[in-house]
């Protein structure tokens with residue numbers, strides 16, 4: 001049995017590390033370098049927080065956090081800096097207060113802060129309605145995590161190849177038989193599509209279309225005169241400030257599903273309106289005053305109609321997907337890998353199978 005994982009971002013590498021090659025041959029093909037695409041473009045937040053959490057989502061995330069806890073014990077660096085979700089309207093503040101209660105009931109350190117309590121987190125409360133604060137959220141270097149997974153996969157016997165592009169997936173009678181690659185044909189019994197925002201292209205090769213859209217994730221890296229002391233702040237208006245050693249990354253947290261929305265993934269331009277709205281954040285985060293932009297980049301999220309990823313078998317025998325991770329792929333990758341492993345071993349919680357099924361819509 002030969003399994004080919006396509007894509008060496010955090011999702012593909014986490015799956016490769018989890019599968020290993022004990023009783024099956026596993027190959028991971030990445031056309032560029034490990035973790036270089038969406039994974040490297042991300043903010044690297046390992047999120048405990050969530051607005052309007054549902055019990056399944058919390059369980060799925062906790063599974064991922066348990067894996068990250070084990071990796072930290074093995075030396076993975078992930079600083080605990082926390083996240084505060086900030087309400088700019090009274091209605092959103094009510095949702096954050098409810099979310100804080102639900103998170104606490106699930107055993108997560110979470111509290112709702114009144115506007116004047118935001119000052120202690122480096123936020124100027126004028127015009128704000130409060131915040132949901134979860135101090136346990138961490139930040140990591142996501143490309144380094146993908147590299148760690150790839151190293152573990154290699155040690156477990158997986159053939160991890162970079163610089164190899166998958167150009168086709170061959171099928172016979174609705175079942176996978178091989179992949180075509182930039183280095184020739186490779187027979188395969190199973191193909192796992194973990195190509196992030198490029199997923200629709202591979203799906204097309206087997207003749208399926210899944211409900212996935214893109215959202216743009218522009219980011220500005222700024223240097224500040226003094227380090228920002230607070231947690232990552234995510235505003236209701238979808239802008240966020242993620243502290244770094246030299247200053248901060250200013251991003252846009254867009255995760256809404258818009259049917260058919262696809263972007264040119266080579267377009268790395270940052271709009272003037274995003275630069276302007278990021279600049280306005282200094283009204284809420286005074287530590288950003290006088291900050292200088294030193295870098296910028298764009299990543300693309302892949303979003304599903306219900307915000308949950310698509311993980312599992314499709315109608316083509318042997319063709320699985322692990323895509324649609326929205327704004328949570330760094331957080332969830334190890335849990336996705338567990339589910340794929342469980343599916344291949346026929347030992348997966350039925351709720352995971354159905355709630356993440358690519359054919360659920």
Ligand SMILES: Cc1cc2nc3c(=O)[nH]c(=O)nc-3n(C[C@H](O)[C@H](O)[C@H](O)COP(=O)(O)OP(=O)(O)OC[C@H]3O[C@@H](n4cnc5c(N)ncnc54)[C@H](O)[C@@H]3O)c2cc1C
Nearest residue numbers: 007009011038039042043045166196217299328329330331
């Ligand atoms: C700006 C931004 C900020 C984010 N911040 C966070 C965050 O703080 N926390 C969080 O949990 N999530 C965050 N996310 C989401 C997270 O980054 C993604 O969900 C995650 O990186 C997806 O990983 P992936 O492995 O699926 O995709 P990718 O990292 O894009 O990996 C896919 C890989 O497939 C390869 N590939 C594509 N096609 C082929 C082919 N035909 N043959 C071979 N290889 C191929 C690509 O080269 C690429 O390396 C953010 C996303 C963005 C855009």
